[in-house]
Amino acid sequence: MSSDHPPGLDPDRLRGLLDRERPELVHGPLTGRLIEGGRSNLTYDVTDGTGRWVVRRPPLGHVLATAHDMRREHRVISALHPTDVPVPRPVLLCEDEEVLGAPFYVMEFVEGTPYRTAEQLAPIGPERTRAVALSLVDTLVDLHAVDPAEVGLGDFGRPEGFLDRQLRRWGKQLDASRNRDLPGIDELHATLGRELPRSPAPAVVHGDYRLDNVLIGSDDRIRAILDWEMSTLGDPLTDLGLLVMYSMPLGTPDSPVSTTAEAPGHPRPAELIERYAARSGRDVSEVSWYTAFAWFKLAVILEGIHYRYTLGQTVGRGFDRIGDLVPVFIEHGLTTLTRKQEG
Template structure:
């Protein structure tokens, strides 16, 4: 089904979500290249959220809903703010894929500058300190103690990630992968010593919900979560943290060029203080993040070009140009690792 939901979902939710009152209405909140999120409103006006995979053009190893559910349910009792998990459906006949339901968290998702335009400067400053506090809290958790110790091998995170994204970009049919292959080989040859913890995989303002004062009230989109080096999350966050005057594009656009947001240096210093971790290996993870972003972008552009992901706001040629810019940025970041 192109909408991702259907009449059978009403019956399933009525049977499995306590207190829900049909009839239900579904409104797509976000989705497309990632998992789809629907706002589910029942007859009393109570709102919940439903997460399911995209309806087409997905890779076989992507969009594991049970993985998201494991992380959300494990983290719900901790100090890391996540929506309350309500129910999980393993019956793919209900709507064509597994899905889960959680509480709907009101707040502002920091997707871009427009999203935070109404915030005062103090709220933007608070957003930076709050997300660092949440990220450090996540990285302080012991995966085994919260029931996630079996989610991945505790060692070799970087090697696994390099293999995964290299394999996926080649399977996507993306053209002109020579530069990405060069960066892959350079990263593989320079893997630093690694620690282990819970890694969100896409931690940035666009996957966080904020209260009016800038405090983080929920972390969303756990589809890339795994166990690995916490600095991978910080490297990704830094690579997305655009600031005025940048000449290198961010891996993912966000709100952080708006006045009031902290600088990347302030962000890293705050994380180092909050987490107590040594951040000297961070440049490697920034380079890795740029390479991973280019791999993801190349796969997306290839699937749009093949016509399996519907329409896109940008021409495929522009998507390919963005991938090239990010690939070049990754290459430069890797070369910087060897400079004194």
């Protein structure tokens, strides 16, 4: 039994399972490494020397099974794989915790680059950066064009009251990590609640759609959308709002959280919104609300990280500066709503 494998992955046990369930798939001993970058679920790159696969499993010692539901992720990529939406080919779902200590799934490895920062985009130049950002919009339109019922996802979520539930959920999340005064955040939350838009017809929503959750091929097109753990049936404009938020400069140099907006050639938010509207046929007149909601959601996520940092529960670089970013996100959210009211 090999002992140099990463925590949470036993290649010998995985090989045994694959040999039973997918004979002829693996042709030699498996080795694996943890892929950095995921926020919560663990992702491993696994190979037998010729073939390559990816294994996704919940964090070690996870408690909330629903928060890291492997069945859900596997179900959505299995449903979308035959469509125009680029996702990795699913191989296997294993809910037997005896194998790796938690449920997990295996999918095909997809070649591509996850661009996380403006600095990573800079070397490919302005024209290619522009192509990549526009490809992100076009692929989102393809995702939202999928008829959930036609691909077996008709019961994948509860679209009725989606925005109201989302707003309440993130409000509760904020209360759970509230240990300092955050001027403006209650005003932002309350204004979002007062101005709740009417949702369009529900679609499959990714929930965390941004450049570093997709793999870009050498032709600058999207090879695969990854990290489906937040996906559901709901209001498609929440995905657009988040994408727009990540396309706006933060205005904070050396930030531990970055958007790709500062990369030369990156289209401005207005162009991304216009392209989405033209290609999807959806009414995007309320996109400011969805963008402000994205600022609020990220402010809550960052405050949660800051709260855990103050309790000594986070390890790594940059966590000491996360707390300073929260007011920046609140301010952006309030400004976005103010512009909406004035416009």
